Amino acid sequence: MTIRILVADDEALLRMAFGTVLETQPDMTPVGEAADGDQAVRLARELRPDVVLMDVRMPGTDGIEATRRIVEVSPGSRVLILTTFDLDEYAFAGLHAGASGFLLKNTRPEELLTAIRDVAAGDAVVSPRITGRLLESLRPHLPDASGGPRAVPSGHAERLARLSAREREVLVQVGRGLSNTEIAATLHLAEATVKSHLGRILPKLGLRDRIQAVVFAYESRLVHPS
Secondary structure, eight states: OOOEEEOOOOOOHHHHHHHHHHHTTTTTEEEEEEESHHHHHHHHHOOOOEEEEEEESSSOOOOOHHHHHHHOOTTTOOEEEESOOOOOOHHHHHHHEEEEEEEESSSSHHHHHHHHHHHHTTBBOHHHHHHHHHHHGGGGGGGGGGGOOOOOOOTTHHTTTOHHHHHHHHHHHTTTOOOOOOOOOHHHHOOOHHHHHHHHHHHTTTTTOOOOOOHHHHHHTTOOOO
């Protein structure tokens, strides 16, 4: 499968550089370029790319708002945010807006290409530090460890019932922040088997990516904030 990619950045040289890197890959095709957030939203609606490489700071509509709108108008497009600013606030805002990943622009080309493939495959590209901070920011909205006053959101139990016992075990480990390799070691499975389970879990639960799976596990009380 060829991954169709839209590049959104207000710097023409960076758009060209990203395009040059992407064109060297047999499984990737750059399908468009946007110089601002509004143009990115319009092109995402028209082109329906698999992945959008999104800059944060752009004139007019910024990358965070553009991400929020792209997720609405082109649900099949996954957004990978790229920024020169290593600030949690951008990661949090972007993930809350629906982005599937967050990387710095000084990431090595091979790491960027791996991230694009991961995001296109339905995974999330976020460091454990940011995942932990994201969950901490969601703590007021999550059930407490004692099973106290906050109720499990309606519909979660019904969605959980769609999972097999093994899929539920994998979801618990995902909720704890473990990688596929770590889950495989914990559950004594092949890593490919873990990946296959996760590939079934997400559509069964109606989730976009791993980050949403982590939040779902907390909301469903499979995992409790510590």
